[in-house]
Structure formats: structure tokens, C-alpha cells
Amino acid sequence: MIKDIKNKVEEIGIFFEKTGLTPMEARVFALLLLADPPAMEFFAIQEFLDASKSTISNALKRLMNEGRVDYITKPGDRKRYFRVSSQKWLEQIQESFATITPFVSTMKKVLALREQTDSPEFNKDLRHIQDYFLYLEEELPRIQAKWNKRQQANS
Known part of the structure; x- marks a missing residue:
């Protein structure tokens, strides 16, 4: 055992x-x-x-x-x-989601600075990452609202 x-x-x-x-x-x-x-x-x-x-x-x-x-x-x-x-622990996890907006903002700056580089493939990959985090930034408030509603119903 x-x-x-x-x-x-x-x-x-x-x-x-x-x-x-x-x-x-x-x-x-x-x-x-x-x-x-x-x-x-x-x-x-x-x-x-x-x-x-x-x-x-x-x-x-x-x-x-x-x-x-x-x-x-x-x-x-x-x-x-x-x-x-x-x-x-749950609060810590939820707080880590708060870093998404600053991450998106930073990625926008990075991509703006990389516009004149000769690395279109890498820039495309970075845009893909940025788009993923933009999606999370849009969806997480809806998910959190659903979660809060579910918790209230179970209380």
C-alpha cells in the first residue's frame, strides 16, 4: 500500500x-x-x-x-x-489569469518592434501566440462568470 x-x-x-x-x-x-x-x-x-x-x-x-x-x-x-x-490555491490560479492582459500588451509591443525584421515566419508564430492569448483574454471573463453562477447555485 x-x-x-x-x-x-x-x-x-x-x-x-x-x-x-x-x-x-x-x-x-x-x-x-x-x-x-x-x-x-x-x-x-x-x-x-x-x-x-x-x-x-x-x-x-x-x-x-x-x-x-x-x-x-x-x-x-x-x-x-x-x-x-x-x-x-484556486485564488492563485485565478490571479495567474490576470497576467494575460499584460502579456497581450507586451506581445503587441514586440510585434510592432519586429515589423521591419526579415523573419516573417517567426513573426507569424509570435502573432499566433498573441492571437491565442487574445482569445483567452476575451473568453476568460465569460468562463469566470459561468463558474461564479455555478458556485452560487451549488451554495
Whole structure:
């Protein structure tokens, strides 16, 4: 059973590495996503991942700074229990969508500066990227409105 969970943590961790987390941050996050109950004490995380205190500590600090993880305490227990902060994580994801408009603006500047270059194929590729983000910029408010309506209906 433990080996199966370790394999799942590894598999999910690899995915989160591809999203910009360090290997250990990705493994800690994956472990906390799979934990049942959904909160783990520091030394249990360290033991499961077979990593040093400083490595786990650094991973948890960064995950908390990013809003992906927080901790709880229990009455009469001095330990901190780490868990995925689902609401903060969702807010972080939604905030990352806010970078689309500045990205589109920057791409417009880049393309304007590249108008006189002798690289039409590359410029076409950049325009394609810009068009994709323009589409996202147009559609995301509609998607967010639908999501908000759905959440209100489920509340």
C-alpha cells in the first residue's frame, strides 16, 4: 500500500514539476493532495519522502508563500499540520489569469518592434501566440462568470 502511494506521489509530483515547482516542492504538494486525513505533520512528511529537514522546510515555506499550502494546529498539540490550502490555491490560479492582459500588451509591443525584421515566419508564430492569448483574454471573463453562477447555485 505504501509503495503504491509513493508511486502515485512520484507520478503526480512529476506533473507539478512541469508547472514550475522544484522536485521536492512537487512531491510535498502531491503527498498533501493524497493525504488522508488531508493534513500531515512535518516529520511524517519528512519520513515519507525520505528527505532532510531543511529540504522539507524549504519546500513547505515556498508552498506556503505561494498560497498552495497552509497549516493548522490542534488543541493541546504543539505540532503544525500542513495541508493544501484549496481556496488560496484556486485564488492563485485565478490571479495567474490576470497576467494575460499584460502579456497581450507586451506581445503587441514586440510585434510592432519586429515589423521591419526579415523573419516573417517567426513573426507569424509570435502573432499566433498573441492571437491565442487574445482569445483567452476575451473568453476568460465569460468562463469566470459561468463558474461564479455555478458556485452560487451549488451554495
